[in-house]
């Protein structure tokens with residue numbers, strides 16, 4: 001009976017320790033992907049948010065793990081896994097993943113003035129990493145690259161904070 005009691009106590013202590021660590025800071029691993037090959041950025045590729053393109057055919061992408069994090073302090077570790085191109089990462093508030101963003105077709109870029117940008121890291125070179133940390137309240141957040149043509153090539157994803 002004493003042995004059983006001890007093992008239950010041990011489990012409780014470990015669980016409490018994990019809960020403390022999780023609430024202190026959530027960490028999201030972000031990878032920027034560019035498929036090899038030539039891309040024509042002079043026109044929009046229509047893989048943007050809310051456009052319901054077949055994202056498996058997208059030439060670029062942002063992968064995140066996890067896609068759902070608790071409210072509070074969130075750290076983003078961003079790595080450019082592409083082999084050739086510079087990328088940036090922008091975190092912005094959105095309503096949901098079906099929202100159509102205002103797009104400047106002449107510049108082939110999202111009109112950044114129309115959405116609330118919360119954080120940005122410019123110029124992440126191939127195989128390089130960057131990170132940023134901020135407080136997030138519950139909601140949906142877009143992570144995207146706004147170099148000309150990249151957003152419409154599929155370089156975005158949406159995470160949820162609960």
Ligand SMILES: [Cu+2]
Nearest residue numbers: 087145147150
């Ligand atoms: Cu990019």
